[in-house]
Amino acid sequence: MNLLQTLRIAVRALLINKLRSFLTTLGIIIGVAAVIAMVAIGEGAKARVEESFSSMGSNLLVVLPGSTSAGGQRGGFGSMPTLTWDDLKAISAEVPSVRYAAAQLRTNAQLLSEDQNWNTSVYGTTTEYFVIRNWPVALGSAMSDSDVESGAKVVFLGQTVAAKLFGASADPIGQLVRIKNIPFEVKGVLAAKGQSPTGQDYDDGAFVPLRAYQTKIQGGLQQFIAGSIYVGAQSQAATAEAQRQVTNLLRDRHHIGPGTDDDFSIRNLTELASAQEEGMKTLTTLLASIAAVSLLVGGIGIMNIMLVSVTERTREIGVRMAVGANPGDVLAQFLVEALTLATAGGVIGITAGLLAAQRLAEQFGWPTLIRLDVVVIAVVFSAAVGIVFGLYPARKASRLDPIDALRFE
Amino acid sequence: MSLLVLDDVTKVYHMGDVDVHALRGVSITVDEGDLVAVMGASGSGKSTIMNIVGCLDRPTTGRYLLAGEEVSKLDRYALAKRRNRTLGFVFQSFNLLPRTSALDNVELPLLYAGMRTKERHERARAALERVGLGDRVNHHPNQMSGGQQQRVAIARALVANPKVILADEPTGNLDSATSEGVIATFQELRDSGITVVLVTHEPDIASHAARVITMKDGRVLSDIRQEPKRAQLDPARTVEAEG
Numbered sequence: 001m002n003l004l005q006t007l008r009i010a011v012r013a014l015l016i017n018k019l020r021s022f023l024t025t026l027g028i029i030i031g032v033a034a035v036i037a038m039v040a041i042g043e044g045a046k047a048r049v050e051e052s053f054s055s056m057g058s059n060l061l062v063v064l065p066g067s068t069s070a071g072g073q074r075g076g077f078g079s080m081p082t083l084t085w086d087d088l089k090a091i092s093a094e095v096p097s098v099r100y101a102a103a104q105l106r107t108n109a110q111l112l113s114e115d116q117n118w119n120t121s122v123y124g125t126t127t128e129y130f131v132i133r134n135w136p137v138a139l140g141s142a143m144s145d146s147d148v149e150s151g152a153k154v155v156f157l158g159q160t161v162a163a164k165l166f167g168a169s170a171d172p173i174g175q176l177v178r179i180k181n182i183p184f185e186v187k188g189v190l191a192a193k194g195q196s197p198t199g200q201d202y203d204d205g206a207f208v209p210l211r212a213y214q215t216k217i218q219g220g221l222q223q224f225i226a227g228s229i230y231v232g233a234q235s236q237a238a239t240a241e242a243q244r245q246v247t248n249l250l251r252d253r254h255h256i257g258p259g260t261d262d263d264f265s266i267r268n269l270t271e272l273a274s275a276q277e278e279g280m281k282t283l284t285t286l287l288a289s290i291a292a293v294s295l296l297v298g299g300i301g302i303m304n305i306m307l308v309s310v311t312e313r314t315r316e317i318g319v320r321m322a323v324g325a326n327p328g329d330v331l332a333q334f335l336v337e338a339l340t341l342a343t344a345g346g347v348i349g350i351t352a353g354l355l356a357a358q359r360l361a362e363q364f365g366w367p368t369l370i371r372l373d374v375v376v377i378a379v380v381f382s383a384a385v386g387i388v389f390g391l392y393p394a395r396k397a398s399r400l401d402p403i404d405a406l407r408f409e
Numbered sequence: 410m411s412l413l414v415l416d417d418v419t420k421v422y423h424m425g426d427v428d429v430h431a432l433r434g435v436s437i438t439v440d441e442g443d444l445v446a447v448m449g450a451s452g453s454g455k456s457t458i459m460n461i462v463g464c465l466d467r468p469t470t471g472r473y474l475l476a477g478e479e480v481s482k483l484d485r486y487a488l489a490k491r492r493n494r495t496l497g498f499v500f501q502s503f504n505l506l507p508r509t510s511a512l513d514n515v516e517l518p519l520l521y522a523g524m525r526t527k528e529r530h531e532r533a534r535a536a537l538e539r540v541g542l543g544d545r546v547n548h549h550p551n552q553m554s555g556g557q558q559q560r561v562a563i564a565r566a567l568v569a570n571p572k573v574i575l576a577d578e579p580t581g582n583l584d585s586a587t588s589e590g591v592i593a594t595f596q597e598l599r600d601s602g603i604t605v606v607l608v609t610h611e612p613d614i615a616s617h618a619a620r621v622i623t624m625k626d627g628r629v630l631s632d633i634r635q636e637p638k639r640a641q642l643d644p645a646r647t648v649e650a651e652g
Contacts, residue, residue, distance in 0.1 A: 005520060016508050319504045322465065323565065324493020324521040326486045402465045406504065 003336075006329075010337040013309075021341060024305040028345030028385065029352060031294025032378050036353025038287050039374050041360060044367030046280045051194070053273040059099075059236050060132060061243055062267040063091075063229040063250070081224035082263040087253055088229055092128075095249055097242040099234050102129035105213055105227035111206060112178040113165040120161050121205045122179055124213020124227075130190075132232035140173040140188035143209060147187070151211035155184035158203040159192045177206070182216045184208065239270040295381060298345065299389035306338050306393035317397055318405025331398035338390020339383055346382025350375055411474075412572060412604050413439040413462055418471035418481075420457050420627075431457040433627040434471070439606065441572070444599040444637065446607045446615035449624035456577065458624070459608050463496055463575045464488040476572055493521050497566030501578035503558045505550040511537060511561045512546040518569040536564040540594055556587035563594055573604045580614055592617050593642035 014021040065082040085103075092101040105124035110117055126148050136142070137156065147154055155177055157165070166172040172186045193202035214221050233242035243266050254263055310317070317330055325333075354370060361368040420432040432454050439445055449455040460466040461473055464480060465488075473481045480491055492498075497518075505514045515533040524532075537546055540560040550558050559579060566574050576595065580588035592614060595605050599619075607618060615621045616638045623630045 002523065009520075012509075315504065316506055319506065320517065320521070321489065322463070322492060322498045322504075323518040324489055324569075326489035326521075328486070329489075329521060403460050406465075406500070 003332075006332050006336045007340065009333055010340050013313075013333075013337060014340060020305065024301055025298070025341050025345030025348065027298030027301040028295060028342055028382050029298075029349040031291060031298050032346050032349025032382060033353035033356060034294065035287055035291040036350050036374065036378060037356040037360065038290075039284075040354070040357035040368040040370050041366055042280065042283055042287065043369035043371055043374075044361070046277075047369050048367050049276050049280075050273070053269065053276070059233040059239050059242075060269045061231040061233065061239060061246065062269070063231060063246060064265050064267065065225065065228070066264065081222075081226055082254065083225045083229060083250075084223055085225060087250060088225065090249060090253060091229065091231060091246055095242065095245045097234050097238040097245055098231055100128040100132050100230075100232040102126045102132060102230050103210065103225050103227060104129060104230055105210070105218065105225065107217060109179050109217065111161065111165060113172075113175065116165045118161055118164040120158075120164075122213070122217060123205055123207045124210045124217065125207060125230075126210050128232070129207075129230055132230050135193060136191050137188040138191040139171060140186070142188055143207065148209040148211060151215060152209060153182065153184045153212050153216065154187040154209065155179065156188040156190055156207040157186060158190050158205045158207075160201055160203040161206050162186075162189045179206070179208070180217055184212075236270055239268055243268050291378075291381070295385050298382075299342070299385040302338055302341055302386060303389040303393060305341075306334060306390055307396070309337070310334060310393050310397045313397075314400065314405050314408040317400050318402050318408065321400070321402035322406060327398040330400075331394045334394035334397045335387065335390050338394065339386040342382045342386025342390070343379065346379045349382070350378055411438045412441040412476055413437070413606075414472070414474040415458070415461070415468075416472040416474070418461060418468040418473060420454075420461065420466070421469045430627055432461075432468070435624075435627070435629055437622060437629065437632075439604060441604055442599065442602050443620060444596065444605045444607070444618045445620045445622060446609055446618035447622050447624060448609060448612070448615050449630070450610065452626075453624040454627040455608050455624045457627075459575055459577050459606070462573075462606060463498060464491045489521075493518055494569060495572050497569065497571040497574040499559070499562050499566050499574065499576040499579045501581040503550070503555075503562045503582070505558055505561055505565075507550055510547050510549055511542060511553070511564075514550070514561055515565045515568050517565060522569060532568055533564070536568040537561070539567070540564045554587075555583050556590060559583060559587075559591055560594065563591070563598075567598060567603065571603065573606060574598060575606050575608075577608045578610070579607065580609070580611070585613075588614065589640050590642055593640035596637070596640055597642070 063083065088101055088103055091098055102125055107122050108119065109122045110119050111122070127143050127145055130136070130142060138159070143156055146152070157172065157177070162172055165177060166175065172189065175186050176183045177186055178184070190203070190207070195201060208217065218226065231242060231246060233239040247262065247266060250264055251262060256263065320330065357368045357370070360366055415435055415437045418432055418435045419430070422429040422431055435454070435458065437458075447455045447458060457466070461468055464475070468481050471481070472479060475491060476495060480488065483491070506517070512530070512533050515536050516529045519529045519532060534543070534546060537543055540563050542557060542560055542564065545553060545557060550561070553561065563574075574595070579595075580591055583591060595607065596617065599605050607614065609615055616635075617640050618635075619637045620632070620634050622632050
């Protein structure tokens with residue numbers, strides 16, 4: 001007898017007791033649905049976190065000045081300007097695992113267009129900064145090396161700033177923006193970047209080439225960097241190495257002896273992201289264990305009903321054996337029944353789970369992400385549960401003695 | 410040619426500490442195309458003979474040849490195949506699958522023989538027509554009378570063109586008029602060349618067989634050839650009786 005015929009017999013047998021078949025699969029349905037819904041929500045949240053991390057920039061390290069204890073004064077990062085322009089040059093020239101390094105100077109200023117004004121962060125930086133942060137322009141042109149070297153009075157606006165000063169759909173390229181009363185020509189509008197993991201709006205900022213920033217906004221060149229250094233490592237894998245090498249270089253350059261604290265600090269955003277990922281993994285493991293437990297319970301339910309079914313249908317098994325079913329045919333029949341129950345439960349569970357996830361997404365505005373591999377795994381696992389828990393009842397059926405089975409009342 | 414050969418067959422069942430000797434050396438030979446009745450009181454061993462001849466059980470000692478083939482040492486798979494291809498069963502309690510149409514019930518042996526759907530349907534239909542139930546193919550057992558159910562069971566037994574049909578008290582649950590119709594069907598099958606072995610304890614039923622073997626205490630008591638009484642397959646009468 002071929003598999004299709006076996007399947008047809010199994011389905012027919014299951015349809016005879018529709019309610020019982022449904023109740024039998026309910027355990028698996030609920031388990032699978034719960035897991036699918038939770039995974040969809042979990043994956044959605046994870047995708048949102050990942051997105052916000054990747055929007056900060058790839059392979060990013062941020063070197064901040066401060067954390068000093070020099071002269072008996074102690075303070076955290078930012079409390080003292082300790083990073084020099086030579087430090088920056090050394091980082092980009094001497095550390096092999098670093099691809100780019102750029103200074104980011106920052107101040108707050110009121111920006112004026114012809115008829116609007118907006119208070120925002122004004123940054124002074126160089127071209128590498130936009131590469132490190134993986135941040136292209138949406139309108140106009142990007143900051144060029146000649147902009148930086150010539151000290152050109154040009155400005156690159158974040159999306160939010162551009163919208164506040166010129167309106168959402170206007171083209172501000174070529175217009176003038178006054179920063180601290182000095183006119184800057186808008187040369188580019190940066191692409192939308194979104195929010196940082198802490199909710200800060202990246203698009204609320206304006207960028208000025210470093211030299212112009214130093215001379216026009218900051219008011220003169222300084223020995224120390226009044227801001228931070230953004231470092232882009234060669235690759236994501238190299239960020240830890242880059243962090244170590246930059247730390248050693250700066251300690252060496254700042255003549256910090258062993259046992260003394262750094263006078264700077266380095267934030268490794270990849271590390272932060274992987275810590276987040278770690279948390280997500282724990283959640284996923286938790287979900288997987290819930291799934292395992294619910295499938296186990298569902299499987300036991302199936303085994304229970306299959307055992308009842310084998311007993312109830314002993315006569316039928318005897319008849320089938322008498323007309324020529326061999327033990328393998330009987331085994332296959334009951335195994336396929338259990339498999340069908342479990343797989344149907346899995347499929348119904350997935351459907352219910354997806355619907356639930358969608359509803360939750362609509363209701364609470366949670367992001368959901370349906371992963372095909374999770375769906376496939378859920379089906380495969382429920383099928384496996386059917387086989388594992390169906391095997392014992394099916395074996396029991398196949399080992400029945402046809403004479404006893406025919407006599408069974 | 411001898412279709413069934415039992416050669417000094419014994420059967421011992423182990424019931425806890427007690428050994429039950431169901432058969433104590435039985436030798437029977439049945440020729441092709443015969444209609445044999447096996448009689449005897451309960452416990453005489455007639456059901457055990459049925460089970461061994463039907464490849465549902467194996468003898469403890471002795472040989473059993475089915476169509477010239479020694480089957481007493483075959484495994485469960487091989488025995489299933491003999492039951493499927495060479496044998497057909499009719500039981501006292503019909504043993505039809507409930508909530509399953511007559512056609513599907515009759516198709517069952519063909520299903521296990523691995524036959525294609527179309528051919529299966531055709532042959533099952535033909536078998537039902539042969540037992541006079543061509544208009545009941547989609548009826549379920551609970552929609553049919555006892556006589557009709559038993560004729561569905563006969564159709565199931567003959568659908569795979571077996572050499573032997575084994576009937577275990579086939580009329581035990583039927584009234585005498587319906588019984589007569591069922592016996593007539595068996596006689597008709599015998600006339601078409603199928604060997605029929607009937608197990609019964611009713612002398613009236615046995616009188617329709619050409620040969621009557623009587624069992625007692627696991628041994629053959631007598632083995633008589635006789636002129637079989639002809640059963641009447643009167644459609645009008647059976648329909649009325651089954652009303």
